Structures are given as C-alpha cells and as structure tokens.
Amino acid sequence: QTSGKAAASTAHRGTNDLQLVREALRSLRNSFSGHDPQHHTIDSLEQGISSLMERLHRMEMQKRQERRVRGKSPAPHVTNEYRDAWPSNSKLPHSHSTPAMSSSACTKVLYFTDRSLTPFMVNIPKRLGEVTLGDFKAAIDREGTHRYHFKALDPEFGTVKEEVFHDDDIIPGWEGKIVAWVEEDHGEN
CATH class of the missing domain: 2.40.240.130 (Ribosomal Protein L25; Chain P)
Known part of the structure; x- marks a missing residue:
C-alpha cells in the first residue's frame, strides 16, 4: 500500500514536471518566427523527451509484468499518468512488443x-x-x-x-x- 502511494506521488510529480517542460517549449517556440531554424532544435528536444517518456513507460510495464509473475498485483493507474501527460508517440503501440x-x-x-x-x-x-x-x-x-x-x-x-x-x-x-x-x-x- 505504501509503495503504491509513493509511486502515485512520483507519477503526479512527473506529470507536473512534464507540464512545466511543455510550457517552456511552447514559450521558446513562440520566441522564434515561423520558419526559424531553431524550430528544428525545439522539435529534436521535444522528440527526445517523448522518447525518454516512452522508455520510462516500457520500463514501468516491464516492472509490472515482473511483479505479476511473482504474484503481486500492480497499481495500473500509475504508469498511465506519466504516459498521458505527454501527447506523443509514447501512446503508440510498439512493434517490438506487439x-x-x-x-x-x-x-x-x-x-x-x-x-x-x-x-x-x-x-x-x-x-x-x-x-x-x-x-x-x-x-x-x-x-x-x-x-x-x-x-x-x-x-x-x-x-x-x-x-x-x-x-x-x-x-x-x-x-x-x-x-x-x-x-x-x-x-x-
């Protein structure tokens, strides 16, 4: 129970951090004109964060499956908070896992x-x-x-x-x- 609460608060903190990152990227993007090459840099940063979130989600799913094998029931809502907070390819199914x-x-x-x-x-x-x-x-x-x-x-x-x-x-x-x-x-x- 306690570890479930800790994980939920970690997920909540992660969601807030992501919100701050998204606002910072939006603000940065608005400071450049529409065809400024810096948009490429911002896109790359955004993609990098998306990839990290995807990797984090995969690791969480792996941990949940390991716990399931050992007979413990995982808290399914925790990883979804991370995943839904960043609207990106982290929501797509992965060809190597599917x-x-x-x-x-x-x-x-x-x-x-x-x-x-x-x-x-x-x-x-x-x-x-x-x-x-x-x-x-x-x-x-x-x-x-x-x-x-x-x-x-x-x-x-x-x-x-x-x-x-x-x-x-x-x-x-x-x-x-x-x-x-x-x-x-x-x-x-």
Whole structure:
C-alpha cells in the first residue's frame, strides 16, 4: 500500500514536471518566427523527451509484468499518468512488443507542423517500408508547398531527419512507425 502511494506521488510529480517542460517549449517556440531554424532544435528536444517518456513507460510495464509473475498485483493507474501527460508517440503501440503490428497492413504516422507542439497522427493503409511520400501527402492533405523530413537512423550519424523529395520515394520508419516534420516551403533558398 505504501509503495503504491509513493509511486502515485512520483507519477503526479512527473506529470507536473512534464507540464512545466511543455510550457517552456511552447514559450521558446513562440520566441522564434515561423520558419526559424531553431524550430528544428525545439522539435529534436521535444522528440527526445517523448522518447525518454516512452522508455520510462516500457520500463514501468516491464516492472509490472515482473511483479505479476511473482504474484503481486500492480497499481495500473500509475504508469498511465506519466504516459498521458505527454501527447506523443509514447501512446503508440510498439512493434517490438506487439508482433502483430509489424505484419499489419497499416502504418501509424506521427507528424509535426511548423508551429505545433503536439503532433498530429494518421494511419496509412500500407505496411512500413511500402509507404511513399505521395501516400503521406495524400493522407495529411495540406495546401501549399511543403518540405518533408522524416526521423531515420543513419549508420554513421545515428538519429537524423531525412528530407524526402519525390512522391514515389519510400519514406523511412522509426521503431515501427513514421515520425515526420511538415514545413511550409517559403522558397527563400
């Protein structure tokens, strides 16, 4: 009982910390113009925090399963407070923990726009590795000229944002889903 209360208060403190971080990011984002390159830095920071929350959630789920195996009943509400406090890919199922996801003919796509703190999400009815830029454009249906960057893993540099130009190019995936940034192309370069 006592450890359950301690865990709940830790989750509550974590939720408050996340709220402060989100407000700080929003404030920082508002201090730059809409096409300032610093938005990339803020996006990366936001993604990093999302990844950390996802990892924390996975660790919590692992601990809960270990406790269940030992016959103790976990407090299910604790991890959800962490998870719901950050509106991000931490809410998506993980392909490595849900084998059915990888064989599914549907891909979850998370994407940020120039000014969005919270990502948008769409499903594309194709397997990861078959989704093209054209499919992505059709799914998000945005007016105007845009540039499209996708979270990818480069063997030399690690995590990168890869720009994709041609509609028939396959877009890279990340941990069983697609993470994208859609930016208005103001044509200055």
